[in-house]
Amino acid sequence: MNADVIVIGAGIAGCSTALHLSESGISTLLFDMGEVSGEASGVNMGGLGGVGWGNSPKLQEYLTMGSLNIFKRLQIELGYDLEFRQSGSFTAIHNEQQYAYAQNRVIQSQKDGFNLQLLSSYEAKSIEPELNLDLLGYVYAPTRGQADPLKTTRAFGQAALNAGTKVHTNTQVIGMRSHHGIWELETNNGNYETQFVVIAAGAWCKNIGEMVGANIPIEPVVGQMWSTDPLPPRVFSTISSFESSFHWSENPYVDNNSPPELTHFGEQRVTRHLYGRQRKNGEIIFGGDRRDAGFNKTIDAGGVEINKGQATEVLPLLSGLPISTTWSGLMPFSKDGQPVIGRIPGNDNLFVVTGLCSSGFGRGPGAGMLVADLVSRGESHPVLVESDPARFAA
Ligand SMILES: Cc1cc2nc3c(=O)[nH]c(=O)nc-3n(C[C@H](O)[C@H](O)[C@H](O)COP(=O)(O)OP(=O)(O)OC[C@H]3O[C@@H](n4cnc5c(N)ncnc54)[C@H](O)[C@@H]3O)c2cc1C
Incomplete structure (x- = not known):
């Protein structure tokens, strides 16, 4: 043997x-x-x-x-x-429906002994300075982290x-x-x-x-990302949004044959999903789309633009920064x-x-x-x- x-x-x-x-x-x-x-x-x-x-x-x-x-x-x-850091994460809340959903989730998870906090925009911005003050609030998860x-x-x-x-x-x-x-x-x-x-x-x-x-x-689900050029340290935690989790809490599947929690039904977008951070080398990177496209990893340029728009709603500093690179990969989604x-x-x-x-x-x-x-x-x-x-x- x-x-x-x-x-x-x-x-x-x-x-x-x-x-x-x-x-x-x-x-x-x-x-x-x-x-x-x-x-x-x-x-x-x-x-x-x-x-x-x-x-x-x-x-x-x-x-x-x-x-x-x-x-x-x-x-x-x-x-x-x-490049591991236990940096914490912020999840942005964009509207009243998402706020009610986020509040319930935080209350339930605190009862279950988990460490999630619902913060006002001012409270969140005092920890993560580039967050948008005009959003309704943020859920803070201090134990989350990041690594290269x-x-x-x-x-x-x-x-x-x-x-x-x-x-x-x-x-x-x-x-x-x-x-x-x-x-x-x-x-x-x-x-x-x-x-x-x-x-x-x-x-x-x-x-x-x-x-x-x-x-x-297991189905391959394509995910794609983009990055800015390097800039001095501006973003310290990982950043996401409640838009997709609220959507998936009500509509987890796009159809009977797909895995749950996708952003697309075929070519059609059903929700926006967001995750990102600033790398140690200074690049800010974001992604979020999850498409069921077989083993085809081709970047959907329109999806990158929509993702950048959502990221900019949370971190306004991104509005002036061009996209320098894009890439994609295949996630192993179970049924x-x-x-x-x-x-x-x-x-x-x-x-x-x-x-x-x-x-x-x-x-x-x-x-x-x-x-x-x-x-x-x-x-x-x-x-x-x-x-x-x-x-x-x-
Ligand atoms: C754009 C994107 C963003 C993501 N962001 C996050 C994130 O922020 N946080 C997070 O936790 N996860 C994230 N994920 C998901 C995460 O990357 C995957 O869930 C994880 O990497 C899966 O790891 P794995 O070892 O199961 O698979 P893989 O990393 O795909 O490894 C499987 C390996 O098997 C090999 N292989 C396949 N077939 C054969 C064969 N026949 N013989 C020999 N070798 C074979 C492949 O070459 C491959 O190297 C993201 C994924 C993508 C694509």
């Missing part, structure tokens, strides 16, 4: 899985058809979720707050520069390597079968044998599932919008970690740790009942 475990996909989920497996002393091979961090994990906005552990932590808290602990560990204990996606995912890959993982880039899995309890993987660089396989292939998980007749209902982490039914020793949708950068480290724990102990952490792939079995 070539290794005890082969992990397919070197994004943040796969790199974290490999790191935690290797740290448990399990021999691990990590394959990627491209490079480490070559897809969504390297091109995302870099926002990290997490509004506390709450009174009764569930999967979401293990993924968000658990991941924050891992980001801290990599940067502080292991010494990698991730490319540096971070590469650091996870390097930490896995240092812990003993063998990393094979430009190695695409093109076939898989199980024979007498051993998995045989066919790649463009030869065949490999292993006892356990973890599929961490992001938007491509469905294709890999099909190789073994398993249903992993129900929930993570898919666990054992794949009907296939011995086959596991998956995916379905992290639009927040997989902030949740990938925790997801990788949980699936590595499942593989090494043979037993699921209780919170993984929420992400069990068996819910999609026919």
